[in-house]
Amino acid sequence: xxxxxxxxxxxxxxxxxxxxxxxxxxxxxxxxxxxxxxxxxxxxxxxxxxxxxxxxxxxxxxxxxxxxxxxxxxxxxxxxxxxxxxxxxxxxxxxxxxxxxxxxxxxxxxxxxxxxxxxxxxxxxxxxxxxxxxxxxxxxxxxxxxxxxxxxxxxxxxxxxxxxxxxxxxxxxxxxxxxxxxxxxxxxxxxxxxxxxxxxxxxxxxxxxxxxxxxxxxxxxxxxxxxxxxxxxxxxxxxxxxxxxxxxxxxxxxxxxxxxxxxxxxxxxxxxxxxxxxxxxxxxxxxxxxxxxxxxxxxxxxxxxxxxxxxxxxxxxxxxxxxxxxxxxxxxxxxxxxxxxxxxxxxxxxxxxxxxxxxxxxxxxxxxxxxxxxxxxxxxxxxxxxxxxxxxxxxxxxxxxxxxxxxxxxxxxxxxxxxxxxxxxxxxxxxxxxxxxxxxxxxxxxxxxxxxxxxxxxxxxxxxxxxxxxxxxxxxxxxxxxxxxxxxxxxxxxxxxxxxxxxxxxxxxxxxx
Amino acid sequence: xxxxxxxxxxxxxxxxxxxxxxxxxxxxxxxxxxxxxxxxxxxxxxxxxxxxxxxxxxxxxxxxxxxxxxxxxxxxxxxxxxxxxxxxxxxxxxxxxxxxxxxxxxxxxxxxxxxxxxxxxxxxxxxxxxxxxxxxxxxxxxxxxxxxxxxxxxxxxxxxxxxxxxxxxxxxxxxxxxxxxxxxxxxxxxxxxxxxxxxxxxxxxxxxxxxxxxxxxxxxxxxxxxxxxxxxxxxxxxxxxxxxxxxxxxxxxxxxxxxxxxxx
Ligand SMILES: Nc1ncnc2c1ncn2[C@@H]1O[C@H](COP(=O)(O)OP(=O)(O)OP(=O)(O)O)[C@@H](O)[C@H]1O
Ligand SMILES: [Mg+2]
Numbered sequence: 153x154x155x156x157x158x159x160x161x162x163x164x165x166x167x168x169x170x171x172x173x174x175x176x177x178x179x180x181x182x183x184x185x186x187x188x189x190x191x192x193x194x195x196x197x198x199x200x201x202x203x204x205x206x207x208x209x210x211x212x213x214x215x216x217x218x219x220x221x222x223x224x225x226x227x228x229x230x231x232x233x234x235x236x237x238x239x240x241x242x243x244x245x246x247x248x249x250x251x252x253x254x255x256x257x258x259x260x261x262x263x264x265x266x267x268x269x270x271x272x273x274x275x276x277x278x279x280x281x282x283x284x285x286x287x288x289x290x291x292x293x294x295x296x297x298x299x300x301x302x303x304x305x306x307x308x309x310x311x312x313x314x315x316x317x318x319x320x321x322x323x324x325x326x327x328x329x330x331x332x333x334x335x336x337x338x339x340x341x342x343x344x345x346x347x348x349x350x351x352x353x354x355x356x357x358x359x360x361x362x363x364x365x366x367x368x369x370x371x372x373x374x375x376x377x378x379x380x381x382x383x384x385x386x387x388x389x390x391x392x393x394x395x396x397x398x399x400x401x402x403x404x405x406x407x408x409x410x411x412x413x414x415x416x417x418x419x420x421x422x423x424x425x426x427x428x429x430x431x432x433x434x435x436x437x438x439x440x441x442x443x444x445x446x447x448x449x450x451x452x453x454x455x456x457x458x459x460x461x462x463x464x465x466x467x468x469x470x471x472x473x474x475x476x477x478x479x480x481x482x483x484x485x486x487x488x489x490x491x492x493x494x495x496x497x498x499x500x501x502x503x504x505x506x507x508x509x510x511x512x513x514x515x516x517x518x519x520x521x522x523x524x525x526x527x528x529x530x531x532x533x534x535x536x537x538x539x540x541x542x543x544x545x546x547x548x549x550x551x552x553x554x555x556x557x558x559x560x561x562x563x564x565x566x567x568x569x570x571x572x573x574x575x576x577x578x579x580x581x582x583x584x585x586x587x588x589x590x591x592x593x594x595x596x597x598x599x600x601x602x603x604x605x606x607x608x609x610x611x612x613x614x615x616x617x618x619x620x621x622x623x624x625x626x627x628x629x630x631x632x633x634x635x636x637x638x639x640x641x642x643x644x645x646x647x648x649x650x651x652x653x654x655x656x657x658x659x660x661x662x663x664x665x
Numbered sequence: 666x667x668x669x670x671x672x673x674x675x676x677x678x679x680x681x682x683x684x685x686x687x688x689x690x691x692x693x694x695x696x697x698x699x700x701x702x703x704x705x706x707x708x709x710x711x712x713x714x715x716x717x718x719x720x721x722x723x724x725x726x727x728x729x730x731x732x733x734x735x736x737x738x739x740x741x742x743x744x745x746x747x748x749x750x751x752x753x754x755x756x757x758x759x760x761x762x763x764x765x766x767x768x769x770x771x772x773x774x775x776x777x778x779x780x781x782x783x784x785x786x787x788x789x790x791x792x793x794x795x796x797x798x799x800x801x802x803x804x805x806x807x808x809x810x811x812x813x814x815x816x817x818x819x820x821x822x823x824x825x826x827x828x829x830x831x832x833x834x835x836x837x838x839x840x841x842x843x844x845x846x847x848x849x850x851x852x853x854x855x856x857x858x859x860x861x862x863x864x865x866x867x868x869x870x871x872x873x874x875x876x877x878x879x880x881x882x883x884x885x886x887x888x889x890x891x892x893x894x895x896x897x898x899x900x901x902x903x904x905x906x907x908x909x910x911x912x913x914x915x916x917x918x919x920x921x922x923x924x925x926x927x928x929x
Pocket of ligand 1: 728
């Protein structure tokens with residue numbers, strides 16, 4: 153007969169563990185709250201970075217959509233007002249794909265087959281690579297290798313066999329090297345062989361422009377056109393042409409090989425008109441000794457010389473401002489009347505205001521994703537990805553540190569519990585439950601806080617655009633992910649020291665500290 | 666370890682020999698070293714004792730002689746550096762983690778010299794924790810806990826936390842806790858060191874009653890002569906070794922004698 157009959161200790165049901173955890177948390181509320189706050193801050197940091205990156209990505213996409221008409225106009229004005237430069241042609245060739253409008257245009261102007269265009273495109277891609285190499289090496293080395301040639305001049309310069317031999321001789325001494333000189337030689341001869349093809353495109357384009365001359369030249373109002381340099385005048389002519397483009401004009405463009413869809417035509421007309429009208433408003437500033445400028449300066453309480461076109465545009469956004477300008481231009485002798493309605497003035501002003509604010513945002517988006525559009529993951533730039541990784545590390549360190557501290561300072565308690573009959577399993581469950589609860593609390597608070605901070609920060613950066621383009625669903629996904637990360641990290645960071653302490657004999661655990 | 670497994674088996678008989686009192690705790694060459702950096706302290710240097718079931722034994726010894734260490738070993742709270750501990754003829758080293766937890770929870774009650782109360786729990790909760798570990802339903806733990814607190818005179822203070830209580834009150838909480846699951850063995854490390862004469866006497870009475878009425882084996886480290894005078898046997902420890910072990914009736918319990926031996 154034994155008094156001490158040893159059996160296995162009972163397993164406490166989970167509900168009982170939960171009860172003990174909750175009463176423990178209640179009594180250590182202050183300490184637990186601090187741990188939760190640290191977890192929340194860590195998760196919030198991660199979440200802020202993630203949501204900001206998401207918003208930036210969306211804003212960039214939105215800007216591209218919003219500025220599309222502006223870019224389209226810019227493109228067409230340059231295509232219709234000046235010859236295609238070599239650099240421009242190389243860039244376009246490297247980008248175009250078979251069947252696209254640009255491809256068809258080049259085919260028409262140069263009377264080229266698809267195979268020829270394919271070759272041109274391949275060579276343009278290679279050219280880009282080689283020119284990038286020459287742009288990368290330092291000034292001294294470049295002078296040594298290719299003399300005074302820079303950029304696109306390098307390729308024709310090296311066509312001279314003597315020059316190339318010189319280059320090949322000196323090349324081994326350069327710090328950075330071209331992959332293979334033989335390859336480069338092959339490329340140069342191919343490049344040279346395709347020069348006529350490129351020239352065919354350029355001259356085809358020029359004769360197309362020549363054919364369109366009667367339509368294009370002199371369209372601009374002489375009053376505004378006369379005071380400007382030739383290139384500007386040509387651009388103004390083209391804009392005027394586009395703004396008033398009739399179906400017949402469109403047909404004439406198509407006949408000359410230009411590829412312009414009906415939607416593009418409508419967009420271009422609207423955009424060109426907006427531009428012209430904005431110009432007309434801004435130009436009124438300095439007509440006839442600057443009457444408008446002086447009066448506006450008085451209204452705004454600025455020096456006349458400080459008044460800008462954008463100020464006038466901002467001023468006429470209100471109906472009062474628009475009426476003010478109309479009165480002034482109509483009632484002052486010798487000022488060309490604006491010939492715009494009050495509503496139109498306001499519309500033009502609003503549009504140019506939007507574009508002006510977009511320019512600021514464009515700059516900060518570009519800043520956020522400074523590198524090329526290449527090598528991106530999920531649409532994030534490398535820099536952003538780095539930031540995300542770093543903020544995840546910061547988050548991990550924060551949580552692990554908080555949890556390690558809060559568990560190690562409870563080794564004595566663990567030891568006491570074991571003296572009183574707690575099983576290792578109970579201690580582990582206890583700490584897992586507790587850390588998960590703290591992780592969930594901290595994660596929820598942190599995700600919400602980070603969400604808010606991310607929205608606020610990107611709001612400050614991108615303004616209204618950020619709020620308009622909130623990727624809400626993605627942000628919730630990311631918030632969920634940060635929360636899960638917070639909980640898992642908390643649980644793991646608590647489990648490790650708890651496991652160490654739980655395995656030891658109680659008095660050994662008591663002696664740590 | 667000085668013992669090979671075979672020799673342990675030979676020297677650890679399964680049943681008490683006829684005519685002898687049943688042994689509840691037996692130690693064989695029990696050793697404990699504390700390693701602190703490069704310094705090794707020999708806290709126990711080979712202790713062989715037998716403690717009988719149902720006896721009241723006092724452990725005496727100067728400070729630092731190894732009393733608390735000895736208690737931790739026989740209570741299954743720490744692992745020896747050498748030697749063996751048998752509790753009711755079961756080798757403690759052979760028990761797995763859950764069995765050890767069972768032993769600590771149900772069979773042995775501890776009163777620690779440093780109390781070891783859980784700081785964030787109330788007095789009552791500290792007392793009911795071992796019951797919760799034993800799977801006792803919550804309502805029952807409350808009732809039993811309050812009865813135990815009443816027994817040590819702390820019923821009105823059940824909601825206080827350790828830091829809000831005096832040393833004596835904490836000690837009484839620890840005493841109440843040690844009795845939570847009606848253990849068969851009570852290990853008391855200076856159970857009345859912080860109590861006034863009257864409260865001390867009450868605790869002595871409780872321990873005495875547990876011992877006599879319920880047959881609980883009580884092992885007490887103490888300097889208190891009144892407690893020593895209640896005991897059946899006395900064990901002297903010095904420098905981690907058994908100096909002497911004797912029936913109380915064979916020792917003249919006088920302040921001078923025992924006090925003198927202790928303070929030598
Ligand atoms: N955690 C520890 N680490 C290192 N040495 C220890 C530790 N605990 C105890 N010791 C040493 O072991 C020896 C015995 O200590 P123990 O606490 O068992 O003495 P004691 O008899 O209980 O003393 P007291 O009457 O003062 O409580 C002492 O020399 C002490 O220094
Ligand atoms: Mg001691």
